[in-house]
Amino acid sequence: MTADTGKTATLFQKTPLELDSGAMLSPVTVGYETYGSLNAACNNAILICHALTGDQYVASKHPITGKPGWWDRLVGPDKLIDTNKYFVICSNVLGSCLGTTGPWQDNPATGKPWGLDFPVITIRDMVKVQAALLDHLSVEKLMMVIGGSMGGMQVLEWLATYPERLHSAVALATAARHTAQNIAFHEVGRQSIMADPNWNEGRYYDTDERPRKGLSVARMTAHVTYLSEDALTRKFGRNLQDRDKITFGFDADFQVESYLRHQGFSFVDRFDANSYLYITRALDYLDIAGRHGGRLSDAFKNARHVRSAVISFTSDWLYPTSENKAIAHALNAAGVPVSFAEIEASHGHDSFLLDIPAMDQMLRGLVTAAATSGGVE
Amino acid sequence: MTADTGKTATLFQKTPLELDSGAMLSPVTVGYETYGSLNAACNNAILICHALTGDQYVASKHPITGKPGWWDRLVGPDKLIDTNKYFVICSNVLGSCLGTTGPWQDNPATGKPWGLDFPVITIRDMVKVQAALLDHLSVEKLMMVIGGSMGGMQVLEWLATYPERLHSAVALATAARHTAQNIAFHEVGRQSIMADPNWNEGRYYDTDERPRKGLSVARMTAHVTYLSEDALTRKFGRNLQDRDKITFGFDADFQVESYLRHQGFSFVDRFDANSYLYITRALDYLDIAGRHGGRLSDAFKNARHVRSAVISFTSDWLYPTSENKAIAHALNAAGVPVSFAEIEASHGHDSFLLDIPAMDQMLRGLVTAAATSGGVE
Numbered sequence: 001m002t003a004d005t006g007k008t009a010t011l012f013q014k015t016p017l018e019l020d021s022g023a024m025l026s027p028v029t030v031g032y033e034t035y036g037s038l039n040a041a042c043n044n045a046i047l048i049c050h051a052l053t054g055d056q057y058v059a060s061k062h063p064i065t066g067k068p069g070w071w072d073r074l075v076g077p078d079k080l081i082d083t084n085k086y087f088v089i090c091s092n093v094l095g096s097c098l099g100t101t102g103p104w105q106d107n108p109a110t111g112k113p114w115g116l117d118f119p120v121i122t123i124r125d126m127v128k129v130q131a132a133l134l135d136h137l138s139v140e141k142l143m144m145v146i147g148g149s150m151g152g153m154q155v156l157e158w159l160a161t162y163p164e165r166l167h168s169a170v171a172l173a174t175a176a177r178h179t180a181q182n183i184a185f186h187e188v189g190r191q192s193i194m195a196d197p198n199w200n201e202g203r204y205y206d207t208d209e210r211p212r213k214g215l216s217v218a219r220m221t222a223h224v225t226y227l228s229e230d231a232l233t234r235k236f237g238r239n240l241q242d243r244d245k246i247t248f249g250f251d252a253d254f255q256v257e258s259y260l261r262h263q264g265f266s267f268v269d270r271f272d273a274n275s276y277l278y279i280t281r282a283l284d285y286l287d288i289a290g291r292h293g294g295r296l297s298d299a300f301k302n303a304r305h306v307r308s309a310v311i312s313f314t315s316d317w318l319y320p321t322s323e324n325k326a327i328a329h330a331l332n333a334a335g336v337p338v339s340f341a342e343i344e345a346s347h348g349h350d351s352f353l354l355d356i357p358a359m360d361q362m363l364r365g366l367v368t369a370a371a372t373s374g375g376v377e
Numbered sequence: 378m379t380a381d382t383g384k385t386a387t388l389f390q391k392t393p394l395e396l397d398s399g400a401m402l403s404p405v406t407v408g409y410e411t412y413g414s415l416n417a418a419c420n421n422a423i424l425i426c427h428a429l430t431g432d433q434y435v436a437s438k439h440p441i442t443g444k445p446g447w448w449d450r451l452v453g454p455d456k457l458i459d460t461n462k463y464f465v466i467c468s469n470v471l472g473s474c475l476g477t478t479g480p481w482q483d484n485p486a487t488g489k490p491w492g493l494d495f496p497v498i499t500i501r502d503m504v505k506v507q508a509a510l511l512d513h514l515s516v517e518k519l520m521m522v523i524g525g526s527m528g529g530m531q532v533l534e535w536l537a538t539y540p541e542r543l544h545s546a547v548a549l550a551t552a553a554r555h556t557a558q559n560i561a562f563h564e565v566g567r568q569s570i571m572a573d574p575n576w577n578e579g580r581y582y583d584t585d586e587r588p589r590k591g592l593s594v595a596r597m598t599a600h601v602t603y604l605s606e607d608a609l610t611r612k613f614g615r616n617l618q619d620r621d622k623i624t625f626g627f628d629a630d631f632q633v634e635s636y637l638r639h640q641g642f643s644f645v646d647r648f649d650a651n652s653y654l655y656i657t658r659a660l661d662y663l664d665i666a667g668r669h670g671g672r673l674s675d676a677f678k679n680a681r682h683v684r685s686a687v688i689s690f691t692s693d694w695l696y697p698t699s700e701n702k703a704i705a706h707a708l709n710a711a712g713v714p715v716s717f718a719e720i721e722a723s724h725g726h727d728s729f730l731l732d733i734p735a736m737d738q739m740l741r742g743l744v745t746a747a748a749t750s751g752g753v754e
Contacts (some may be wrong), residue, residue: 180610187637188594191590191597191641192594216568229558233558238557238664246662248662250493252564260565260568264568287615
């Protein structure tokens with residue numbers, strides 16, 4: 001990834017980052033963006049956590065695709081998360097490929113890209129790096145940490161690991177552990193990348209070749225899980241592509257086929273295949289309850305002061321309402337004040353990225369309440 | 378595929394088979410198995426139609442894997458489909474790779490394997506070949522045609538195309554058309570095969586290499602859609618493979634990962650990658666209503682004498698109850714006598730292949746009633 005990745009901080013230079021695996025990492029660079037300014041009381045900071053293939057460009061133009069930020073609709077001056085009022089931080093997660101340390105970066109010990117020698121990471125490791133970034137930015141406490149999907153998992157790890165640094169927390173369309181089906185779909189994606197001869201056991205950085213085909217198929221498979229059957233039917237149905245009838249061939253006859261091919265091929269320009277392996281692995285390893293003797297509520301027992309909210313979407317079959325409700329129940333059982341809402345939306349898992357008025361209404365209430373109760377303004 | 382494929386018939390030698398695409402095919406060889414004998418009244422024949430990766434070995438040992446037939450539990454002497462009483466026929470579908478003409482076979486025009494020059498086929502084309510096989514076996518009319526999944530689609534095409542040759546018809550876990558999500562998952566599988574350099578545009582038969590990795594990933598993806606989330610959770614959950622804890626690596630840590638890898642790698646020994654492309658394409662092209670001005674019931678208007686039944690399974694998310702119910706409604710609207718049952722089963726789409734007592738009970742009733750009303754014995 002050769003794009004200009006904006007702001008970068010170099011952390012863990014003196015004291016290395018101890019990962020959940022036991023491996024040590026030093027230094028760790030972090031690509032991040034900020035919007036607005038920290039107020040004098042230092043109580044208006046909001047950390048936004050991105051999803052698997054997301055990035056720090058939550059409200060600014062993506063340096064490779066040139067597209068608007070992935071939550072540009074919600075974040076900015078006078079928008080729902082108003083950057084005139086709040087100091088918004090979004091950083092590229094550990095293991096990813098837009099400025100933050102990952103398998104694409106040079107291993108300081110060898111001077112060559114890590115590849116598969118990069119240590120396997122967890123969602124909690126990502127959160128530890130975010131906490132260090134907050135130190136670097138002189139942010140002691142967050143008015144809010146918020147994120148959807150893998151971003152929501154980071155929110156849960158914040159609640160479990162650094163509750164004292166939170167005033168409020170909002171997790172959308174997420175889960176506290178990966179199910180067998182979640183793992184299965186990720187494993188298929190990883191095997192697709194590893195089946196590509198250009199992957200070459202992860203050593204492709206010094207060649208002109210990239211495992212584009214393998215990564216593209218992995219993305220296509222994952223993308224099907226992000227949309228509901230209903231959304232696919234409404235968007236495409238059995239509509240044909242630029243043709244009156246089927247061609248009796250293997251070209252993309254159906255619009256859904258050419259849409260998926262486009263999703264796959266455009267993804268490989270902005271994402272690193274090894275990063276995809278590492279991040280999907282981190283997701284599969286997530287099992288917050290497992291770390292607490294099987295009781296999810298035990299993970300949240302020090303978060304009783306944090307105003308929390310969990311939001312699910314009716315048509316999300318990747319992280320369905322049942323998984324989100326289990327999180328809300330655990331927070332409740334731990335004595336954490338929690339709001340839960342299942343929002344009617346037909347777009348599937350990706351609903352949290354889309355224009356869903358009921359979600360906006362809920363988020364607006366949560367942000368305002370967090371600001372008021374947190375003493376902002 | 379070099380295994381002994383049992384009985385073979387060579388059909389369409391004088392008059393070629395006209396495919397739905399308009400292409401002509403001559404001759405067509407068909408690999409098939411029969412069990413029991415045709416009675417004097419010629420009214421005890423049952424045609425069993427197999428699913429995507431199934432074959433004619435419904436009740437006999439598979440020549441490559443050595444495993445028992447895929448419905449061995451139901452078909453045989455004194456079994457539910459009693460081969461002491463009925464003459465059971467099962468043939469490998471057109472386009473497949475166990476004795477029936479497909480892309481692996483030599484193109485008579487060139488003397489070399491067809492590869493992608495093989496014409497694209499449809500489910501109705503498969504049924505036309507089965508009808509010709511019945512002629513070859515002197516079976517004028519079937520006491521029953523029965524099948525699950527793609528086998529059920531063949532049953533529907535029998536009802537639409539050759540109703541006069543049917544006394545009864547049973548379709549399980551099926552659909553009358555592929556939805557956008559169905560097409561999407563198949564497209565991902567096809568792209569996975571085509572991404573494998575060993576696929577080589579379908580020209581791999583004269584080399585020692587096969588697109589094993591691509592076909593394996595395609596099978597893994599499809600296999601996830603055959604099982605319910607609940608079945609995966611009960612079978613595997615987050616159980617680890619031969620280990621006490623996660624290894625922080627990319628080996629198959631979770632049992633579900635090694636299970637899927639096994640499903641993928643064992644599949645490539647018994648199936649041809651090009652056949653997989655052709656058969657998935659036939660499934661995607663299926664749209665019986667589309668051929669009848671959008672009214673599925675119009676497809677069945679000549680089947681009013683056929684005792685029919687449609688069976689779905691609660692946990693099947695590939696061809697859910699709604700799709701099966703739409704078929705039952707259409708049969709009903711066409712005046713075809715139809716029984717419909719949604720069977721409580723937690724195993725997902727593959728339920729029709731498993732030991733589900735409620736399914737057996739229903740099938741036993743349907744077979745007995747068909748035999749009695751059809752005047753058998």
